[in-house]
Amino acid sequence: MIASKKERATAQKSFIFDYLRSVKCHPTAEKVYEEVRKKLPTISQGTVYRVLNNFKDKGQVLAIDTKENVHFDADISDHAHFICEECGNVYDVYDECSKCGILKNRKTKVGKINKYQIKFYGTCTKCGSRKSLS
Ligand SMILES: [Zn+2]
Ligand SMILES: [Zn+2]
Incomplete structure (x- = not known):
């Protein structure tokens, strides 16, 4: 068939x-x-x-x-992303964000939060350690 x-x-x-x-x-x-x-x-x-x-x-x-x-990303649950400016890798950030007051209470002065997308930019630990080696 x-x-x-x-x-x-x-x-x-x-x-x-x-x-x-x-x-x-x-x-x-x-x-x-x-x-x-x-x-x-x-x-x-x-x-x-x-x-x-x-x-x-x-x-x-x-x-x-x-x-x-x-x-x-097929994981559409609330989580933030860390984007490494050196290697371009995208990492998930879960734990740290759950400690953030705004995200925990889902409330800001201007309104209630239904969902969020947060991007952090920086150097990942892999690239950081590579740098300190050279
Ligand atoms: Zn990196
Ligand atoms: Zn993700």
Whole structure:
């Protein structure tokens, strides 16, 4: 039996979503394409990009903009991100933010917080230690 076009598209979509959910590295669209292609060699770059944007528009994944790129995250729970300005890696920040008063009370002077997106920029510990070695 030959799978219909629609079935194939659904299978591709769930494959991309499963891949995103399985990683913690906040991959870029390019990286997602690279990884997915290993298992689905016939998938096109355009399809991967379209599927990712679709997930984003539906709020199923987060898109984190950095200076150079857009990174995707299937973890849509409230958490902040740390973006390393040296290596461009995107890290999750959970614990520290739960201690922050504003985020804990979900309230500011101007209104109630429903969701948030916080980006920290800096040098990650990996890059920091590499620097101090040289
Ligand atoms: Zn770094
Ligand atoms: Zn994240």
